[in-house]
Amino acid sequence: MPLLPTALLLTTLLSPPADRFTWPLPPPHPVMRAFEAPASPFGPGHRGVDLSAPAGTPVLAAGDATVVFAGAVAARTLVSLQHRNGLRTTYEPITPAVTAGRPIRRGEVIGHLQAGHCPTPCLHWGARRGHAYLDPLRLVSSGRVRLLPLAAPT
Numbered sequence: 001m002p003l004l005p006t007a008l009l010l011t012t013l014l015s016p017p018a019d020r021f022t023w024p025l026p027p028p029h030p031v032m033r034a035f036e037a038p039a040s041p042f043g044p045g046h047r048g049v050d051l052s053a054p055a056g057t058p059v060l061a062a063g064d065a066t067v068v069f070a071g072a073v074a075a076r077t078l079v080s081l082q083h084r085n086g087l088r089t090t091y092e093p094i095t096p097a098v099t100a101g102r103p104i105r106r107g108e109v110i111g112h113l114q115a116g117h118c119p120t121p122c123l124h125w126g127a128r129r130g131h132a133y134l135d136p137l138r139l140v141s142s143g144r145v146r147l148l149p150l151a152a153p154t
Contacts, residue, residue, distance in 0.1 A: 021063040021139035022106055024091055024125050025053045025113075032122045035135035047133040048090070048126030055121040057113045059094045061104045062125070062139060063087075070096035070110075076117070079110045089136065090126040093117050 023029050030052040038045030065081035068088070078092035081104060094111035104110060115121045127136040 020106075022060070023051075023140055024060050024062045024089075025051055025057055025123060026060075031137070032118055032120075035133075035137065037133060037135075041131065045133070047128070048124050049136055050118055050122040050124050052118070052120060052122045053113055055113055055115040057121075057123075058109045059091050059111045059113055059123060061106055061108045061110050062089055062136070063106045065089070065104050067098045067100050067102045067104055067110070070098050070100055077111075077114070081110070086129045087134075088128055089139075090124075092124050094123070 032050040032052045033046055035049050036046040038047065059079070061081060063081075063083050065083045067079060068082045069078070069080040071077060073092075076093040077096060078090055079094060079096050079098060080088060080090045082088050091110065093114040093116050095114055096111045098104060098110050113121055113123055117124050125136045127134040127139060
């Protein structure tokens with residue numbers, strides 16, 4: 001059986017499949033505020049997660065999509081992407097680097113983080129399917145926790 005070149009093998013193993021999602025910011029990914037599903041359509045909650053990063057950080061498309069909105073809503077600018085299967089993700093507050101109607105690839109820069117959402121700059125990343133808000137962290141994590149054994153004392 002022929003061996004794959006190491007670089008190709010590593011690229012294959014480390015690259016997520018095309019239908020998978022990746023983080024919208026370069027590492028690290030500190031979560032400042034978690035998702036809190038609203039109890040009713042107009043009830044209180046936190047319809048996304050807040051990820052800490054310095055102002056000016058490139059914001060990346062979490063998955064392949066089409067830009068459905070890039071601009072101002074009230075006092076913030078945001079980008080909204082439509083993915084397959086009815087999933088829509090939003091990213092705010094960012095200075096858009098894309099325009100509506102443009103196809104986007106996962107990992108492509110869609111804008112740059114602005115200050116103003118949290119006491120320290122943070123990205124509010126939201127996800128919804130139809131009218132149901134989803135925890136966007138579930139797009140980049142299986143939700144399973146794996147515990148590693150403690151190192152044996154030396």
